[in-house]
Amino acid sequence: DQQVKQNSPSLSVQEGRISILNCDYTNSMFDYFLWYKKYPAEGPTFLISISSIKDKNEDGRFTVFLNKSAKHLSLHIVPSQPGDSAVYFCAASINQNAGGTSYGKLTFGQGTILTVHP
Amino acid sequence: DSGVTQTPKHLITATGQRVTLRCSPRSGDLSVYWYQQSLDQGLQFLIQYYNGEERAKGNILERFSAQQFPDLHSELNLSSLELGDSALYFCASSVGPDGTSYEQYFGPGTRLTVT
Numbered sequence: 309d310q311q312v313k314q315n316s317p318s319l320s321v322q323e324g325r326i327s328i329l330n331c332d333y334t335n336s337m338f339d340y341f342l343w344y345k346k347y348p349a350e351g352p353t354f355l356i357s358i359s360s361i362k363d364k365n366e367d368g369r370f371t372v373f374l375n376k377s378a379k380h381l382s383l384h385i386v387p388s389q390p391g392d393s394a395v396y397f398c399a400a401s402i403n404q405n406a407g408g409t410s411y412g413k414l415t416f417g418q419g420t421i422l423t424v425h426p
Numbered sequence: 427d428s429g430v431t432q433t434p435k436h437l438i439t440a441t442g443q444r445v446t447l448r449c450s451p452r453s454g455d456l457s458v459y460w461y462q463q464s465l466d467q468g469l470q471f472l473i474q475y476y477n478g479e480e481r482a483k484g485n486i487l488e489r490f491s492a493q494q495f496p497d498l499h500s501e502l503n504l505s506s507l508e509l510g511d512s513a514l515y516f517c518a519s520s521v522g523p524d525g526t527s528y529e530q531y532f533g534p535g536t537r538l539t540v541t
Binding site (some may be wrong): 309 | 459
């Protein structure tokens with residue numbers, strides 16, 4: 309049962325344009341969402357996060373939007389740069405009122421390969 | 427650099443053997459998480475420790491165990507290794523359950539190859 313899904317395995321964008329990466333989740337208990345960027349043979353690098361009490365969080369070129377009713381989040385990168393080319397993972401966690409085996413662990417999507425062309 | 431260190435970077439061993447992976451969290455972080463990334467399974471949560479105690483468990487095999495020491499570094503022990511255990515193993519750290527930040531910061535990983 310895949311609770312976090314990234315349905316687009318890859319995305320190709322021209323430099324300077326907007327990149328939009330999408331993520332869907334099924335577990336309504338998730339209360340925190342994160343985006344990570346990953347290069348081959350390296351660990352995931354934290355990019356940006358959003359709490360379930362918000363619908364938008366912005367950090368420089370990166371903005372994350374959360375639509376709780378649709379159980380959908382997206383990452384916008386504007387403007388896209390060639391150095392943004394990497395695999396992007398969305399992840400979700402349960403932090404409030406969670407016990408047992410749920411607390412804090414990240415559940416990851418399968419990733420989207422972003423390629424930004426010069 | 428996330429501040430999380432992992433050793434060794436690469437490990438090649440034979441089936442049936444036992445290995446230990448080591449992780450040092452970011453300074454001040456009390457929680458350590460272990461994840462496995464294999465080609466077909468993506469990034470999967472294994473286990474979490476908080477200030478020396480096991481806090482949460484994922485689909486970790488019985489052949490695998492972990493611990494967190496008083497200096498907060500953690501070790502993941504993998505025994506009776508099988509070919510299917512070949513994967514990247516990542517350690518991540520965060521402030522912990524009572525902190526105000528839920529972001530996890532990942533180390534560079536250990537690539538385990540079982541032959």
